[in-house]
Amino acid sequence: MIAGFCLSGAEARSDGQGSYVPCDNGLRCVMAPCPSNSALDLASGKIIKGVSVDIDSLPQQDKALDLSDKLYAGKVVVAGTIESRPHSFNGKRYSLPTLVATGIERAAKDSERGHCSAH
Template sequence: MMRASIIILLSVGLLAPTAQSAEVEFVTCDNGLRCFRPPCPSRDSVLLPSHRRLARTAPDLSRLGEAQHKQLLLGNTGQGSALYAGTVVLAGTLEEGPPTRLVASRIVRPATKAESQLCRRR
C-alpha cells in the first residue's frame, strides 16, 4: 500500500503544471491606466520579436544594478523614464503560468523606433 501511494504521488508531481521560464527580450511602456493606490498595473510589456503584448505586466527590476536603474529612470534622451516610453530593450526571464512574471536581468540596447512604436499599438 505504501509503495502504491509513493507511485501515485510521483505521478501527480510529474503531471502537475509547472511554470516555464525562457530568456526573452522586451520593451515596457505606459498603458494609460492610473490608480489611486498600489499595486497599479500601469505598464505593459511587449516581447520581441514576436510583438506579444503582456498587458498589465511590468518587469521585476530587482536583478538590475544601480547604474542600470538610473539609466532606465532617465531614458535614452534624459527626458523621461525609459520604462514608460518603451525606449530601452531589456532581457530577462519570462515565467509563464498564473501569474505571468517577467524578471529583467540586463539592459540590451536602445530600442529602435519601430520597437518603441509597439507600445502605442493596441
C-alpha cells in the first residue's frame, strides 16, 4: 500500500486530469530521443510511448515515496496530464510527450503493468 495519496481518481478526472501507469518499457537505443519509457492511460487503455515524467508538481509527501524505482517498474498510478514539451538533443528540437504528475493515486495492479519491462 502506498501512503500519502494526493488525489483520488475521481478528483483527478474532474480536474481534466487522467490516471497513468508510467514505467520503463525495456526499449533501448543509441541516440536521443529514446522511447524507453511509456505510460498506460487507464481511461482509454492507450499506451503513450516515449513519455517522460515530470514530478515537480507533486506534493512533498508524494515525492518522499522513493518514486524513482516505483516509476521505473510501473508500481504506481499517477494522476496528471500529458503535455507536449520541447526538448533538445544533439542540436535538434523535438516535441515529446511529458506526463506532468500532480499526485500518486494508488499502487498499480499487475494487470496495469503489462507494458512494463520490469513488472
